[in-house]
């Protein structure tokens with residue numbers, strides 16, 4: 001049997017590790033490339049015994065010479081606290097990293113999929129956000145290293161497609177959650193669950209009236225794999241996200257209830273440029289990929305709470 005050789009950059013991260021697992025299950029040879037900036041070996045240790053899985057420590061801001069058939073470009077810190085910690089490196093990862101991965105795709109004639117983000121819409125004036133909306137990003141704000149880096153990466157993908165005929169796919173991923181998020185990742189779902197399970201106050205930024213739509217990780221992975229399998233003329237961008245909009249305060253109360261926690265709620269200042277509303281318009285994903293979310297938020301949160309409960313039982317310090 002000839003196996004497809006697939007490169008996953010950022011493969012030791014939250015989404016990347018789930019994708020590597022899925023691709024191995026689909027019969028691919030998987031090369032996971034990661035510099036372990038926010039990813040962890042623990043996310044992939046269960047895959048290391050598989051002869052079709054290989055890990056390479058490498059920073060994609062440097063060129064990479066490998067032979068592969070498909071590339072999923074997921075390398076980039078995704079949590080605001082992590083991507084703002086070293087903003088220059090964040091932009092380099094999206095821009096120089098994309099140039100390197102697109103150059104690789106061009107040389108070996110591989111298909112390449114970019115993990116773009118709903119953040120390219122910034123603080124949106126159009127709701128829900130369709131792919132035709134060009135966004136409202138503060139170019140010089142603290143989130144710009146991520147938002148503008150990802151926007152430039154999309155530009156590069158489409159220019160390599162037009163100029164060099166590289167076969168591209170661009171997925172705009174909305175807030176995704178699930179097992180293997182880092183307990184100190186800083187994103188809202190992991191923060192609230194860890195706080196609820198360890199009896200700490202739940203930290204709401206602002207008044208909690210800002211909204212997000214939350215997608216369970218398995219649904220996201222299904223969407224990415226379907227997008228990669230589309231005919232060459234399908235380039236995207238395609239939104240992959242939930243279309244159920246939820247205020248952050250409602251999420252906090254839901255997690256307290258599902259975790260049977262006695263945590264109280266504490267309000268903190270809202271970070272600068274925190275988007276007010278966000279909800280995926282999934283019309284394209286539904287019609288082009290035949291894709292839709294299948295895991296409702298209660299089910300997904302219950303699974304994620306179970307994961308963190310087991311993690312905290314094994315490593316109590318993970319919450320501190």
Ligand code: NAD
Nearest residue numbers: 010013014015035036037038039059060075076078173176
């Ligand atoms: P994550 O931080 O868990 O994973 C990112 C991975 O990339 C980590 O393993 C990290 O070590 C690695 N990495 C970072 N810089 C690198 C570099 N220069 N070279 C090699 N590896 C590098 O985040 P995630 O949630 O798994 O996100 C994965 C991708 O999906 C990111 O590109 C992110 O922007 C995108 N995305 C995620 C979400 C979400 O809700 N999870 C939403 C939108 C977009």
Ligand code: UDP
Nearest residue numbers: 080186187188189191203204205210248274
């Ligand atoms: N948030 C919060 N408390 C936290 C972490 C995040 O209230 O402990 C809020 C944050 O201000 C934002 C929303 O939750 O409005 C989603 O934040 P996250 O960092 O998960 O993702 P993003 O802002 O990139 O969508």
